[in-house]
Amino acid sequence: MDDVKGMQIRTAVLPVAGLGTRFLPATKAQPKEMLPIVDKPLVQYAVEEVAASGIPMVIFVTGRGKEAIENHFDVSFELEHQLAGRGKEDLRSLVRSIAGLLKVSYVRQQQARGLGDAILTAQGLVGNEPFAVVLSDDVVDASTPCLRQMMEVYARYGRSVVAIQRVDRRRASNYGIIRGILEPDRHGDGRVFRIQDMVEKPSPAKAPSNLAIIGRYILTPGIFHELAATRPGAGGEVQLTDAMRRLLKREPIYGYEFEGRRFDAGDKLGFLKATVELALKRPDLGSEFRKYLKSLDLS
Numbered sequence: 228m229d230d231v232k233g234m235q236i237r238t239a240v241l242p243v244a245g246l247g248t249r250f251l252p253a254t255k256a257q258p259k260e261m262l263p264i265v266d267k268p269l270v271q272y273a274v275e276e277v278a279a280s281g282i283p284m285v286i287f288v289t290g291r292g293k294e295a296i297e298n299h300f301d302v303s304f305e306l307e308h309q310l311a312g313r314g315k316e317d318l319r320s321l322v323r324s325i326a327g328l329l330k331v332s333y334v335r336q337q338q339a340r341g342l343g344d345a346i347l348t349a350q351g352l353v354g355n356e357p358f359a360v361v362l363s364d365d366v367v368d369a370s371t372p373c374l375r376q377m378m379e380v381y382a383r384y385g386r387s388v389v390a391i392q393r394v395d396r397r398r399a400s401n402y403g404i405i406r407g408i409l410e411p412d413r414h415g416d417g418r419v420f421r422i423q424d425m426v427e428k429p430s431p432a433k434a435p436s437n438l439a440i441i442g443r444y445i446l447t448p449g450i451f452h453e454l455a456a457t458r459p460g461a462g463g464e465v466q467l468t469d470a471m472r473r474l475l476k477r478e479p480i481y482g483y484e485f486e487g488r489r490f491d492a493g494d495k496l497g498f499l500k501a502t503v504e505l506a507l508k509r510p511d512l513g514s515e516f517r518k519y520l521k522s523l524d525l526s
């Protein structure tokens with residue numbers, strides 16, 4: 228295991244094979260990852276975070292009906308040609324820049340068997356090195372990208388790191404929940420926990436704490452061995468949390484309470500909050516939108 232310490236994180240795995248049932252009917256014929264917050268698809272927020280964190284490669288774990296994601300990150304000659312013909316150079320370069328963000332690969336998950344199974348599907352492309360996982364449902368707005376913050380923790384410890392956030396215990400059954408011990412301040416800035424145990428989607432009564440796993444992970448390649456041995460758990464799916472729980476028996480895993488604001492865009496209310504808050508921050512829309520919101524009678 229120690230041979231992966233000090234290795235660069237070169238790859239981010241983005242599982243995008245999920246059915247998106249929470250957003251039906253919008254997701255009947257389009258991937259949920261393509262739903263826009265303001266004017267940018269969810270998955271692009273995730274890819275931009277990967278790029279801004281200095282990770283050069285993305286592996287999408289896709290499934291049936293997800294071709295729009297491949298097209299989104301590819302060059303669109305027809306569209307560029309038309310935009311150029313109409314003198315819309317700024318839009319043309321915007322469209323082109325998306326294709327140039329990162330080196331992208333795709334692998335297909337044949338059945339929706341869960342997050343753990345999706346990650347295992349990427350094993351052949353990741354190889355024997357540490358890698359990141361980004362769930363595009365979780366949009367994190369932060370001055371230093373969340374993954375970048377986690378890479379700094381990884382550089383210090385050389386072990387797997389998961390992003391964590393304090394949540395209302397009553398909502399524990401939406402998350403993987405950890406039990407951990409705060410690292411001494413000198414090493415951890417009061418934000419790093421050494422994980423003792425973790426459980427996927429516990430009832431509030433059984434939750435070991437209020438520290439929830441958020442969709443950002445840096446994993447050592449040892450996780451693949453554990454994923455291959457993990458049987459379906461919560462919801463009948465192969466859970467990444469269960470595989471990490473197994474990995475914990477062989478190597479330490481850290482939880483990092485990141486700095487920034489996280490939106491659960493996989494949930495309708497969370498999606499609305501992200502839309503409002505990110506629109507307010509937009510230089511081209513923010514002040515008009517603020518005026519509009521203030522004009523509403525919300526009593």
Ligand code: G1P
Pocket residue numbers: 342362364365401402403404427428439440441442466467468493
């Ligand atoms: C997944 C993970 C869960 C984690 C969550 C974060 O669940 O299985 O441990 O807390 O992402 O968003 P999902 O939301 O895909 O059901």
